[in-house]
Amino acid sequence: MTERTRRDEIAAGLAEVEAKIAEACQAAGRRREELTLIAVSKTYPASDVRLLAELGVTDVGENRDQEASVKARECADLGLTWHFVGQLQTNKARSVVGYADVVHSVDRPRLVSALSHEAVKAGREITCLVQVALDGDPARGGARPEDVAALADAVAGAEAVRLGGVMAVAPLGEEPARAFARLWEIAQSVRRAHPGADVISAGMSGDMSEAIANGATHLRVGTALLGRRKPFVR
Template identity: 40%
Template sequence: MEQARKQVLKDNFLKLIEEIQEACIDCHRSPEEVQLIAVSKKHLAEDIKFLAQLGQKSFGENYVQEALAKQKELSKLSLDWHFIGALQTNKAKFVVGNFSLIHSIDRLKLAQALNKKALDKKIVQDVLVQVNIGKEPQKAGVLPEDLEALVENILKLPSICLKGFMTLPPYTQDRNKMRNYFSMLRKWKEKMEQAFGKQFPHLSMGMTLDFKEAIYEGATLIRVGTRIFGPRP
């Protein structure tokens, strides 16, 4: 890797970590409560390796085959892989056991496919339910009014463990609207905890443009790519 690329990655990463810590302090949260998922889709394995040397261990990928190839290339590193992209049911067999957390469960059929593969592997796969908080027809995610039924059915599956919720809110430059969408997901999480008498520890929300607003509203996982890596090739 060229020295100039290393310097860009290092500067971007350290500045981002500083801003995450500042946002946490601003809203009286501990920085330890927020985990950065570096979104590495379409970026080189050598970029991931360099960031791991700087201390970043959690990486998010959107495409199954690309992610598995990177995992193989970087198998000697102790990395925490998250699957954050849309997932087809027929790809479930490839992600179970290869990612610590799958962020994008949006339908029962997919959850059942993951459960079946996890049963075969004799493991429990951690997952998040993706909620279409803005009810945008072009986006994946369960609609908020259908969330409770989906959660109820997922909790019956023995080999996947629901850890919380993820969202991709509508694009807006209005900071108050950003916070409102994230607040809505937090409130739905609280409703589900009350309905089922169970804690769901994670809220995966916030990306390059809105991670601070997400932190203010309770995000535990933020998914940031462009801010670290620059534009995708």
């Protein structure tokens, strides 16, 4: 496939995603400017990230540090905002702090401490989102809803990290609108305690509209932009 053909493919995917966002915003009485589109480029090469940037995308998400660190380095000249959206082991905190501007998957105090420690050493400030396990099962990533307030307090009190808000994935087998409505309530509770924590990261390729209807501010979209996933090849 030529670069031009691939650019056309991505441009078509982006146009379709933007049309769906516009339709959902209109239905929800929201403005497009309230939403940040994060292009999740996992398994796709840095060349695709460059094409996304050419098309006006400013935010890129990754869920594996090994892949993300390579692409962030190769695309360092683009001035993108990098989001780490996958489950994160504490021993990867140093690497992730080196390139990520936002970590969406903060789900335990130990990870808060690790990110804070590495951010101080790196001289950076990292925005952290508390990931909520909407099904109450932290084994799949995320803090239990009843633990979110304390974890948000821990992030807000840590050095060199900033509490941005919350993130969640709609549980399998549940209507996304119901799940995102619960996330909205949790987000409002966090925001009452921490007024600046206004990010709600929710919604992917298959449930963008439901997320927008329930107050999402950040959408994590991969397949609808870039196509079916393929193994990452450096």
